Amino acid sequence: MNGCIVHSGLGVTLLGAGEVNAASVTEVLTIAPCLVAADGGADRALALGLEPEAVLGDLDSISPAARAAIAPGRLHRIAEQEGTDFDKCLAHVEAPFFLALGFGGGRLDHTLAAMATLARHPGRRLVWVGGEDVAFLAPPVLALDLIPGTRVSLFPMGRVRGRAEGLRWPLEGADFAPAGRIGTSNEATGAVLLRLDGPMLVLLPLACLSAALAGLGVPLAARGG
Structure with a gap:
């Protein structure tokens, strides 16, 4: 760098x-x-x-x-x-x-x-x-190992379209934008898979930090402890 x-x-x-x-x-x-x-x-x-x-x-x-x-x-x-x-x-x-x-x-x-x-x-x-929360920018494809009932909030930082598996309320067919539709207070029904076209923030409970790191592809070998 x-x-x-x-x-x-x-x-x-x-x-x-x-x-x-x-x-x-x-x-x-x-x-x-x-x-x-x-x-x-x-x-x-x-x-x-x-x-x-x-x-x-x-x-x-x-x-x-x-x-x-x-x-x-x-x-x-x-x-x-x-x-x-x-x-x-x-x-x-x-x-x-x-x-x-x-x-x-x-x-x-x-x-x-x-x-x-x-x-x-x-x-x-x-x-x-x-x-209370962790937040990160989702990659184009994001898999999260979450237990059912986990809060999953999505906030677009531009125009975003996407598809999801494992969310209570689907994303398909929606155009997301900061001053338009947002996706806060959604809920996992189990493991979540997101496919996103555009900049979307993901906000999860603090207890989901490890799940967030795994979803971003951070290997265990790179973590301390």
Whole structure:
């Protein structure tokens, strides 16, 4: 990758400055053990007793105390303003997959920006982890091993058409769009198979993180633990 700052053979946890649950961070790090902080996420990491492998971003949010506590060689200022710090991390870190925490969940504009980042990086195995949900951009064909009754929400980030097996309410014949039809609060009747033509976010309960990673093709060998 051009401009690669961090290269990991295992998954990378990206930590933003938003509110996170300490237990969730601990659990996610067992799956994606390489920790990279996005700007002010460095303060969040230090507050949890963690030192990130690297801090990336425009570094306008990291506190002086955190800047002093982290080795200078781990601080990487990326000045361009075309993307968010979340985008900058994805542009300069190479890993088999990413789990992202602390990007939204509080301020709605931050959460929307994080969802836009998911849609802008279709080539990444990237899962956003919130307090109750996980979210990711679906590949054109997605298989999910879910138990009946699992909530499956679909949100289009552009025009989308698709077909589905294993959902209570079918997708066939519908044109999805952000300001048109959406697919939130659907429900699995068992294993789910989606075939999608267009950018669709999938939102599942937090307990389905492993199912999401498997659906994105993340091999067990790439996961920590």
